[in-house]
Amino acid sequence: MSRAARLLELLQVLRRHRQPVAGAALAQQLGISLRTLYRDIASLQAQGAAIEGEAGLGYLLKPGFVLPPLMFTAEELEALVLGSRWVIKRGKDARLAEAARRALDKISAVLPAEARHQLDSHALLVGPAPAEPAESPWLARLRAAIRDEQILGLTYRDLKGRLSERRIWPFALGYFEQVELVVAWCEQRQALRNFRVDHIQALQDTGQRYPRPRQALLKEWQAQEKIAAARN
Structure with a gap:
């Protein structure tokens, strides 16, 4: 080196x-x-x-220090392109897919010539999804609520088909091959809960910020998951 x-x-x-x-x-x-x-x-x-x-x-x-821009290794470029292409091809969030395209364009525009060639000739491909992913109407709004730490009203259908009304504090999104899960504090249950995004029937913006920092909720959930994993 x-x-x-x-x-x-x-x-x-x-x-x-x-x-x-x-x-x-x-x-x-x-x-x-x-x-x-x-x-x-x-x-x-x-x-x-x-x-x-x-x-x-x-x-x-110290926070705020900016590294010299876009000094990527070949493997770092491969990781960026492969991840972006997965979001573009396999994701259900059209706005996130477009953001991935723009990000790749911005990176390519300012890379040195040799690195730009590596980016443009990238040979790691994303295979087709088992089924054409249907665009989700909720993912963009959930991402925005997580960024802004906003409380959401939620109409939700559980696995038994029962509808319920909830108020949740969303703080994380999990992307899996077949489904996406929003991780949130549920005011009705007074507990951390996972909700399948494809089971959401309606979302309502409350305009209210939840009282605990998102990072604190995430740490609590991670600790809870570790305890559950240890028991299993």
Whole structure:
């Protein structure tokens, strides 16, 4: 690995952490000595990277620092294109599919020539869906409500065909081969619940923001899933 690539990888590793990371842990991840890591940290700081910390305390990249744009490896480009093509071809959210197309166009427009050629000649293909996916009328609105942490009114048909009216705090969407699930706090049940998107009969915007942060709800749900998995 060249020094430039190593410095970029160090920035990428720091970006993934929200708490200070020990120098020894960073050196181990990068496969370099601790002495080399300290030199790399100092070099990045001299070039303007907002890295806080010192030896013995750990290092943290301050929020808001922007990496040099579009410095992708071949495999990173493959991952971006394959994921975008899956959204375009297999998804049920037309607005998200169009966003994926625009994102690929923007990336291609500003890539260096060699990387643009790799993007345009990408050979990882997405196979056809078992059945033509029907566009969902709810996914875009659910995504917007999750972004804005908005309470939704929900008319829902359960697996037994029974209708119910709910008020939910949606905080995550799960995309599976056949169905999509919205994960939410249900006010009626006073508990976390999963709702199949294709069983939603109607959505009502309440204009109300739910009182707990989305991240806190997500962490609670993840902890609940870990406990359930351990029991099984």
